[in-house]
Each structure stands twice: as structure tokens, then as C-alpha cells.
Amino acid sequence: MREHYDFSKMKARRNPYVKLLKQSVTIRLDRDTVEYFKGLAGKTGVPYQHLINLYLRDCAVRQKELTMRWAVNGRRTTRCTKRSTSRPASER
Secondary structure, eight states, rough: SSSSSOTSOOOOOOOOHHHHHHOOOOOOOOHHHHHHHHHHHHHHOOOHHHHHHHHHHHHHHHHHHEEEEEEETTTTEEEEEEEEOOGGGOOO
């Protein structure tokens, strides 16, 4: 191997796969949810958008599904559960 390589004559080229890595979306979140992730970002030094992505990715990997029950003692409740893999997705 050489001790020195001359990269000054190389042409810069963008990563052709960058568009496949992330998808830009617009989503409306509650203010307190955004503030929670911004606070967490301040403690960890990780941008809050990245933290939200990590959380959502974890839900997707674990196949969590949101189950909602309405009007329990006058208030709405939610619960996350792991998706049952015994049935095909087309039957759910």
C-alpha cells in the first residue's frame, strides 16, 4: 500500500442509495409527545427525530399492535401488544 493517496482529482459522487435508507413523512404529534422526545434528546445528545424513529422501529421489529378500548370509566385507554404470528396477515 502507498503511504499517500491523491484524491484531489477524484470526482465527488452522491450516495445512490441514500433515498432508500429513509423516507420523509409528515405526521402530527401531540405537543407533550414532542416535548418528551426533545427532553430525552437533551439528556442523551441524540436528535429527537432519531429517537422517535428508534422507538417506532423497535415497535415494528417487535410487531407491537395498538389495541384500543373505549370508555372505560369515562376515559379512553390504550395498550400495546405483540402481534400474534399464528394467523396470516391477510386474515387479520
